[in-house]
Amino acid sequence: MQAKLSVVALSVAAAFALAACGQKEEPKPVAAPAAPISKPEVVVKLGHVAPMTGPQAHLGKDNENGARLAIDELNAQGMEIGGAKVKFELLAEDDQADPKQGSIVAQKLVDAKVNGVIGHLNSGTTIPASKLYSDAGIPQISGSATNPKYTQQGFKTAFRVMANDVQQGKALGEFAVKQGVKTVAIVDDRTAYGQGLADEFKKAAEAAGLKVVANEYTNDKATDFKAILTKIKSTKAELVFFGGMDAQGGPMAKQMKELGIKAKFLGGDGVCTPEFMKLGGEATEGNYCSLPGMPLEKLAKGPEFKDKFTKKFNAEIQLYAPYVYDAVMVMADSMKRADSVDPAKYLPAVGQTNYDGVTAMIQFDEFGDLKGGAISVYQYKGGKLEYVETLGGGAVAAVKEAVAEVKEAAAAGAEAVKGAAEATKAAVEKK
Amino acid sequence: MDIFLQQIINGLVQGSIYALVALGYTMVYGIMGLINFAHGEVVMIGTLVTITVAGLLIKVGMPVALAGLAGLIAAILCCMALGWGLERIAYRPLRNAPRLTPLITAIGMSIVLQNLAMIIWGRNYLTFPPLLPKMDFEFAGANFTLVQVVIVLVSAATMGGLLFLVYRTKLGMAMRATSQNPAVASLMGVNINRVIAAAFVIGSALGALAGVMVGTYYEIAHYQMGFMLGLKAFTAAVLGGIGNLAGAMLGGVLLGLIEALGAGYIGDLTGGFLGSHYQDIFAFVVLIVVLMFKPSGLFGEKTGDRA
Numbered sequence: 001m002q003a004k005l006s007v008v009a010l011s012v013a014a015a016f017a018l019a020a021c022g023q024k025e026e027p028k029p030v031a032a033p034a035a036p037i038s039k040p041e042v043v044v045k046l047g048h049v050a051p052m053t054g055p056q057a058h059l060g061k062d063n064e065n066g067a068r069l070a071i072d073e074l075n076a077q078g079m080e081i082g083g084a085k086v087k088f089e090l091l092a093e094d095d096q097a098d099p100k101q102g103s104i105v106a107q108k109l110v111d112a113k114v115n116g117v118i119g120h121l122n123s124g125t126t127i128p129a130s131k132l133y134s135d136a137g138i139p140q141i142s143g144s145a146t147n148p149k150y151t152q153q154g155f156k157t158a159f160r161v162m163a164n165d166v167q168q169g170k171a172l173g174e175f176a177v178k179q180g181v182k183t184v185a186i187v188d189d190r191t192a193y194g195q196g197l198a199d200e201f202k203k204a205a206e207a208a209g210l211k212v213v214a215n216e217y218t219n220d221k222a223t224d225f226k227a228i229l230t231k232i233k234s235t236k237a238e239l240v241f242f243g244g245m246d247a248q249g250g251p252m253a254k255q256m257k258e259l260g261i262k263a264k265f266l267g268g269d270g271v272c273t274p275e276f277m278k279l280g281g282e283a284t285e286g287n288y289c290s291l292p293g294m295p296l297e298k299l300a301k302g303p304e305f306k307d308k309f310t311k312k313f314n315a316e317i318q319l320y321a322p323y324v325y326d327a328v329m330v331m332a333d334s335m336k337r338a339d340s341v342d343p344a345k346y347l348p349a350v351g352q353t354n355y356d357g358v359t360a361m362i363q364f365d366e367f368g369d370l371k372g373g374a375i376s377v378y379q380y381k382g383g384k385l386e387y388v389e390t391l392g393g394g395a396v397a398a399v400k401e402a403v404a405e406v407k408e409a410a411a412a413g414a415e416a417v418k419g420a421a422e423a424t425k426a427a428v429e430k431k
Numbered sequence: 432m433d434i435f436l437q438q439i440i441n442g443l444v445q446g447s448i449y450a451l452v453a454l455g456y457t458m459v460y461g462i463m464g465l466i467n468f469a470h471g472e473v474v475m476i477g478t479l480v481t482i483t484v485a486g487l488l489i490k491v492g493m494p495v496a497l498a499g500l501a502g503l504i505a506a507i508l509c510c511m512a513l514g515w516g517l518e519r520i521a522y523r524p525l526r527n528a529p530r531l532t533p534l535i536t537a538i539g540m541s542i543v544l545q546n547l548a549m550i551i552w553g554r555n556y557l558t559f560p561p562l563l564p565k566m567d568f569e570f571a572g573a574n575f576t577l578v579q580v581v582i583v584l585v586s587a588a589t590m591g592g593l594l595f596l597v598y599r600t601k602l603g604m605a606m607r608a609t610s611q612n613p614a615v616a617s618l619m620g621v622n623i624n625r626v627i628a629a630a631f632v633i634g635s636a637l638g639a640l641a642g643v644m645v646g647t648y649y650e651i652a653h654y655q656m657g658f659m660l661g662l663k664a665f666t667a668a669v670l671g672g673i674g675n676l677a678g679a680m681l682g683g684v685l686l687g688l689i690e691a692l693g694a695g696y697i698g699d700l701t702g703g704f705l706g707s708h709y710q711d712i713f714a715f716v717v718l719i720v721v722l723m724f725k726p727s728g729l730f731g732e733k734t735g736d737r738a
Contacts, residue, residue, distance in 0.1 A: 054655060057554035190708050216698075217708035221659055223649050226441040227694035228707045234434045247556060251649055259437070260567070260574040278558050279651050 042084045044341045045091055046071070046328065047109035049102065049129070050121035052094035055221055055247045058275060058318055063121050063143065064092050065313045066321030070328035072312075079332065082339050088332070095125045097191075097220065106132040114138060115341050116331045118324060123147030123165075124192035130158045139347050141331055143323030146269065146292065147196040151367040159350060161326050161362055163292035163373025165193070168268055169200020171375035171391040172290050176201075176239055176266060177208045179288075185214035185237035185263070187228065187252070189244035194220070197268045198243030205241075213237050218248060225252045226259065233261050245270040250279025257283040264288070273319045277380055284380040288388065291376050293359045295387045296322060301358045326357035433572025438695045439688065444579045444648070446687020447586035451641040452664035453671070453679040454593060455634035461674035462610045462630045464530070465522060468537040471661015472544035473513055473635045477506040477642025478559065478652045479552050485560050499562030506639040513544075514635025518628055541658070548654035556653050559646035582644050589640060590680050593633075597676060602629060610674070670718050672731025681729060689714050 048067045050060035071088045079086050091114060093105040102125030109117060110132055117133055117140040120126040126145035133140045134155035141159045142150065148164045176184060184205055188198035202212055213235040216228040229252070232240060240256065240263045242249050249271035256265065265287040267276075272289040296302035296317070305325065309317055333355050338346035355362045363371040378385040455470045485502030489495060521540050525533045566577035597603035608616040609626045617623045645660065646652050663686065671682025693713030697705050705712070721729060 052554070053549070055653065057549075058556065061554055215703075215706065217706045219708060223651065223656070224441075224445055226445075227438060227691040227710065230434060230437045230441060230691075231695050231698075231707070233437070247651075247653070250556075251651055254650065258567070258574065258576055260569070275556055279556055281558070281650065 040084045042081070042086045042341060044081075044086050044088050044116075044335070045112065045114045046088060046331065047091045047093060047112070047114040047117040047119070048324075049093045049095050049105055049109070049117065049119035049125070051097035051125075052092070054096045054098075056097045056121070056245060059245070059273075059320065060094070060097075060121055062315075062318035062321045063119065063324045064090075065309065065315065066143070066324035067092075067118050067328050069309060069312055069321075070325045070332075074328070074332050079336060081335050081341055086335075086341060088328075095120055095122075095129075097122045097125060099124050099128050099192075102126070102129045103132060105129075109133075110136040110138065115335075115343055116140070118143065118327050118331065120145060121320065122191065122193055123150060123196060126150050127153075127192055130155055133157050136343075137347070138343050139331065139334075139350050141327040141350070143325075143327040144269075144320040145193070147192045148200075149192070149196070151369050155368075156351075157347065159330075159364055159368040161330060161357070161359065161370055162320075162323050163375055164369055165197045165200050165268070167373055168290055168292055168375050169197055169202075170204040171377070172201050172241070172266060172268060173204025173208055173210070174391065175288065175290070175377055176205055176210060176241070179239065179264065179266075181210065181238040181264065183211045183213045183235070183237045184239045184241055185216065185232040185235060186212055186241045187216045187218060187225075187232075187243070189220045189222075189248055190217050191220050191244070193270065194243035194245070196243070197270075198241065201241050201243065201268075218244070218252075220245060220248065222248055223251055225255050229255055229259050229261060232263070233259055237263050239264045239266055242267045242271060246273045246276035246279065250276045250281075250284070253280035253283040253287065269319065272378055272385065274316055274385070275318060277383055277385075280380075286379065286381070288377055288379050289385075291319075291378060292373055293323070293376065294374055294390060295376055295378070296358075298387065299358060299360075305358045322358045326355075326359050326362060329357060330355050330362055434695070436571055437573040438691045440573055440575050440579065442688035442691030443684065444575075444582050444687070445691060446667075446684035447583045448641055448645055448648070448660075448683075449664050449667045449686050450680045450683025451586050451589060451637055451644070452660060453668040453683045454590065454676065455638045455641075456661075456665050456668040457671075457673055457676060457679040458593075458630050458634045460668070461676075462606055463522075463526075463613075463627055465533050466537060466665070466673075467517075467522075467631075467634075468534070468661065468665075469517060469521075469540040469544055470634065470638055471657035471659075471664065472541050472548070473510050473517075473638040473657070474642040474645065474660060475652070475654065475657030476513060476544065476548060477510045477639030478646040478656065479548060479557065479642075479654070480506040480509045480639075481643050481646060482557050482559055482652055483552075485562065489560055495560070495562060499560075502562070503640070503643050506643055507636045510635040510639035510642070511632045514631040514638075515628055517635075518631040522631075523624070523627075541661075545654055545658070552654060554654070556651055559650045559652055561650060562643075562647055578647050582648060585640070585644065589637060590676075593637070594676060596633070602626070606630060666714065666718060669728055670721055672725075672728025675728070675730040678728055678730030685717075686714055689717055 050063040052060045071090050074088050095102040095105050102120055106129035121144050123145040126142050127150050134157045139157050143161055146165045148166045151158050186198050188194040214232050249267050253265045267289045269291045272291045277284050305322055330353050334349040335341050335346045338349035340346050351364055353362055365371050374390050376390045377388045379388050452474055459465055459467045481502035484505040485498045488498035488501055521536050522533055563578050568575050605621045605626045608621055613623050667682040667686040668679045671678030690710055694707045694710035697709055
């Protein structure tokens with residue numbers, strides 16, 4: 001059944017792609033006589049992949065809008081690379097947040113000889129697809145895949161413009177300790193993202209002396225969580241951590257309240273969306289979530305971006321749109337610096353990026369991870385996400401963090417010290 | 432014990448919803464041997480229509496209860512029309528085609544309806560307006576809400592009404608006759624087309640009702656919500672014996688209970704080896720075991736040459 005749906009979806013997508021190709025032919029002859037002696041135009045094809053159908057379609061559309069905004073701006077600027085005027089084109093693909101589908105559309109983009117890929121949205125689809133892009137030598141920048149594994153496979157083509165889940169899980173673990181809870185229950189949706197984040201959170205929470213009293217699981221299509229929540233209720237956990245997306249998190253928070261669970265709800269970037277609050281209603285009030293990076297309002301170019309986005313698409317920014325926008329800009333910037341749109345030629349330039357984006361000052365480490373990625377914590381208050389604090393980000397904060405961690409570890413006993421040492425070692429190795 | 436009771440309540444509510452959706456599958460299958468895979472989408476459209484209608488009426492200042500009722504009626508009428516249209520456009524022309532053809536058509540209709548809903552209502556999640564007052568009850572340590580009570584009661588009442596319709600009315604008699612042998616039934620003066628259309632229309636009305644209940648329960652709707660629900664309800668119908676009304680009800684409630692208890696206790700039973708994400712295993716193991724020993728399902732009758 002699923003397979004059948006995929007096939008049909010794919011053929012529909014293919015039909016759309018064909019239709020798009022057909023349309024592209026038209027404007028050219030019109031444009032050509034208008035500027036007969038203009039420089040040759042080079043078309044740069046950028047692939048964009050995110051779920052456009054299925055439970056996460058709202059986030060996928062948000063990502064695509066971010067990319068479209070960037071591309072329209074680049075085309076309006078009229079960039080010149082290698083002496084030729086370039087025109088950016090977006091090949092938007094739908095991976096349905098499904099790893100199998102992710103690889104299929106990745107192959108499609110490779111076959112279409114795209115110059116670069118923006119995406120995918122989910123870690124679960126990004127990781128298997130990154131192998132295909134690496135084999136084809138196509139640079140890939142994801143604005144939202146936070147699972148650490150993505151950049152740890154040794155692929156030179158894999159980059160991300162967002163802090164990864166090791167950083168996020170650690171920050172959330174520390175934050176949970178600060179909330180004064182002793183016992184936590186962890187739920188994840190068994191996707192690469194949800195599971196990865198939950199595992200990192202668990203490590204950090206245990207290292208800080210918290211007790212994990214329940215590990216429960218759901219999936220990224222579920223709507224009913226009463227059974228696992230009932231079990232969590234029996235463990236009397238003081239905090240429920242959810243590694244997963246808003247479409248599950250919202251109803252989960254609501255059902256916690258219905259079951260009379262008093263525990264706090266904490267989640268990562270996947271639930272830090274307006275959609276989450278819409279779905280969870282008043283049950284979300286007073287709870288916390290985290291997002292990599294700084295809040296848009298606190299960034300120099302943030303409010304401007306927000307205005308541009310809402311004006312163009314008449315929609316609220318869901319989550320990753322500014323990051324995807326930056327990813328496109330970083331790619332274009334690298335092409336300009338390398339003075340080539342050839343993937344093999346401009347790939348080294350991506351690694352040397354030093355770009356002042358909307359979301360951060362973007363520089364990559366040798367793995368392709370964002371350098372000094374900050375994590376911000378938000379509280380759901382009166383139907384809005386209210387900024388609480390930023391953890392990590394920058395060298396000074398990292399040192400502070402390490403000192404704080406050592407102190408906590410010393411207090412937490414020998415076992416915790418071991419955990420912290422391992423964590424520190426991993427951090428050092430990473431740096 | 433309170434945890435066990437809570438899981439039973441969770442399962443009962445979930446199961447009541449499955450049962451109501453399963454009735455739609457089983458009615459159509461019983462009469463014409465067709466698995467209407469688009470039924471889950473009918474449920475979804477019922478939910479979304481209610482959101483639009485009730486949301487609009489609440490906005491213009493109508494009392495919530497009245498707006499909810501209007502939304503429910505609008506959803507039922509819409510889905511009845513949809514069910515009738517599906518039968519007329521997609522299935523009637525294929526009545527004498529090989530069995531696989533209408534099945535593929537049903538899957539096709541399911542995709543068409545999903546995409547249609549995506550175009551009309553968009554990709555975002557929609558919140559369902561709270562139509563019932565929020566009331567929480569506590570009984571022996573288990574919590575439940577007014578919505579849950581209403582769901583179980585409405586499901587039970589609807590099923591009772593349907594049984595009455597099928598076994599005590601003239602239309603019901605015509606349905607049963609058609610299900611046994613359409614050719615002979617038509618010779619006896621039964622208007623086959625009308626009976627089959629009636630089965631679709633009634634099944635879709637039940638689907639709309641289920642859709643409104645799902646919406647009220649989870650307060651969330653999405654154009655893809657019907658797919659998984661439809662699959663689970665279909666499983667419930669097979670478990671109970673597809674084509675049998677009582678079987679669909681029992682199958683639905685049973686599936687809900689198995690799922691809840693499975694998710695709640697699988698971790699403890701296997702010493703943490705299998706986590707709660709294996710909850711579906713319970714449901715499907717039960718299904719396989721039942722089908723091994725009773726291939727026609729728990730209440731299934733030997734259908735022989737028919738179906």
